[in-house]
Amino acid sequence: MLTAWTQIFKRDLLIAFRRRSEIIHPLIFFVMVISLFPLAIGDDKVLLQKIAPAIIWVTALLATMLSLDNLFRSDFEDGSLEQMTLLKTPLSFLVTAKITAHWFITGLPLILITPLLAVLLYLPVDTISMLLLTLLLGTPTLSLIGAVGIALTVGLRQGGVILSLLILPLYIPVLIFATLALQNTEQGFSAEAQLAMMLAILVLAITLSPFAIAAALKVSLN
Amino acid sequence: MRLLASITRLYHQFASPPYFYRLSGLWLPYIMGLFALLFVAGLYGGLILAPVDYEQGEAYRIIYVHVPAAWMSLFIYMVMAITGGISLIWRLKLAEIVMISSAPIGASFTFLALVTGSIWGKPMWNTWWVWDARLTSELLLLFLYFGVMALYNAIEDKRTAARAVAILALVGVVNIPIIHYSVEWWNTLHQGPTITKFDKPSIHLSMLIPLLIMAVAFKLFYIGNLFMRVRTELLVREQKSKWVAKLLESNS
Numbered sequence: 001m002l003t004a005w006t007q008i009f010k011r012d013l014l015i016a017f018r019r020r021s022e023i024i025h026p027l028i029f030f031v032m033v034i035s036l037f038p039l040a041i042g043d044d045k046v047l048l049q050k051i052a053p054a055i056i057w058v059t060a061l062l063a064t065m066l067s068l069d070n071l072f073r074s075d076f077e078d079g080s081l082e083q084m085t086l087l088k089t090p091l092s093f094l095v096t097a098k099i100t101a102h103w104f105i106t107g108l109p110l111i112l113i114t115p116l117l118a119v120l121l122y123l124p125v126d127t128i129s130m131l132l133l134t135l136l137l138g139t140p141t142l143s144l145i146g147a148v149g150i151a152l153t154v155g156l157r158q159g160g161v162i163l164s165l166l167i168l169p170l171y172i173p174v175l176i177f178a179t180l181a182l183q184n185t186e187q188g189f190s191a192e193a194q195l196a197m198m199l200a201i202l203v204l205a206i207t208l209s210p211f212a213i214a215a216a217l218k219v220s221l222n
Numbered sequence: 223m224r225l226l227a228s229i230t231r232l233y234h235q236f237a238s239p240p241y242f243y244r245l246s247g248l249w250l251p252y253i254m255g256l257f258a259l260l261f262v263a264g265l266y267g268g269l270i271l272a273p274v275d276y277e278q279g280e281a282y283r284i285i286y287v288h289v290p291a292a293w294m295s296l297f298i299y300m301v302m303a304i305t306g307g308i309s310l311i312w313r314l315k316l317a318e319i320v321m322i323s324s325a326p327i328g329a330s331f332t333f334l335a336l337v338t339g340s341i342w343g344k345p346m347w348n349t350w351w352v353w354d355a356r357l358t359s360e361l362l363l364l365f366l367y368f369g370v371m372a373l374y375n376a377i378e379d380k381r382t383a384a385r386a387v388a389i390l391a392l393v394g395v396v397n398i399p400i401i402h403y404s405v406e407w408w409n410t411l412h413q414g415p416t417i418t419k420f421d422k423p424s425i426h427l428s429m430l431i432p433l434l435i436m437a438v439a440f441k442l443f444y445i446g447n448l449f450m451r452v453r454t455e456l457l458v459r460e461q462k463s464k465w466v467a468k469l470l471e472s473n474s
Contacts, residue, residue: 148393152386156376165372166390169365170397173404180408201400212393215310219385
């Protein structure tokens with residue numbers, strides 16, 4: 001059971017490193033969209049500093065959603081997803097391998113590049129560390145929830161737009177708690193409650209969403 | 223055991239398309255008639271008999287549409303999730319159709335609740351829209367309905383589409399409380415609930431009774447509307463089956 005998991009995990013990482021564009025494109029998107037904001041707003045240090053957490057979080061949300069597009073697509077098209085459903089190991093367990101690999105490819109680089117962007121938006125240092133913490137707790141949840149949407153739409157031609165309709169409303173709790181935590185930090189309050197909620201949502205997403213993803217994939221493979 | 227057996231039999235009978243089509247056709251006029259009666263009674267009670275509110279004046283009377291619509295918006299989502307679960311487990315065609323047919327009605331009620339809330343907000347809060355917790359979660363509920371409808375329309379095979387929608391509805395129902403409470407903590411301006419405290423409602427009885435009548439009327443409207451939609455959908459889906467052919471023969 002665990003060997004199948006590690007096999008899929010390694011395979012997905014290997015594929016990603018052979019096709020680096022999959023790692024780099026969402027990152028470029030992330031950097032570009034964030035740099036659009038100062039250009040649109042003007043070099044207003046106070047304002048930028050105030051809305052920087054919101055900008056970074058909304059953009060991270062969109063970048064995660066866009067990067068999810070190729071989570072199941074190639075496996076769906078070449079039939080390896082069908083083979084996975086035939087394995088003795090339950091599909092709901094195997095998809096967690098794919099999602100974990102995907103988070104390492106897209107979520108982690110996004111977190112690593114964030115300090116740079118936060119400096120561009122004049123965020124103070126202690127807010128940056130909180131920003132990284134919220135991203136660390138939040139992006140896995142985004143990947144898990146988004147995977148449900150992508151599993152439902154993987155067989156569709158115009159899946160992209162529908163995907164955003166399906167999962168953006170589900171992303172809102174994560175967005176709210178993350179930005180609340182950042183606001184609290186900026187005002188000098190403790191953000192423990194929000195972080196605890198984010199962790200709780202993550203645990204809930206880890207336990208429940210694999211089943212929904214597996215069921216949705218089976219519907220899409222039908 | 224006998225009782226259980228007869229209940230299961232009744233259940234399967236009711237879920238069979240021709241039986242449902244015939245029975246719903248018989249019930250429909252009564253449901254819609256009762257709806258019209260209660261609707262007029264509720265409106266009369268709410269708009270004319272109920273006293274003027276000491277704080278909000280006449281403007282509060284919009285609750286007789288706003289609150290039942292808001293209740294329905296959540297209720298219909300629950301119906302969708304439950305019928306979605308049933309259709310995933312037992313593959314009942316009727317449950318699928320009930321789920322799908324509920325989505326546009328639910329979206330309409332959600333939209334109605336938002337519009338009436340906005341009209342109510344103008345004299346009360348002096349603004350059409352505030353990013354208040356309940357308004358926002360109602361708006362997000364509307365988005366969830368849109369997602370359900372978009373997904374159903376995007377998948378060509380309607381049985382596959384129904385299964386996909388069922389999963390989405392179940393995922394949504396798990397998320398609704400999370401979304402609700404996250405938004406609640408985020409911001410609150412809306413007045414607290416006045417009806418749910420059943421032990422001692424903070425609303426006067428003469429205002430409460432028309433509201434409850436309206437709530438029942440809205441439910442009946444939903445059921446009637448649902449029956450009409452389900453009947454049409456059944457005819458479309460089963461157009462090649464014998465009972466539809468027979469029905470057409472007897473009608474022509």
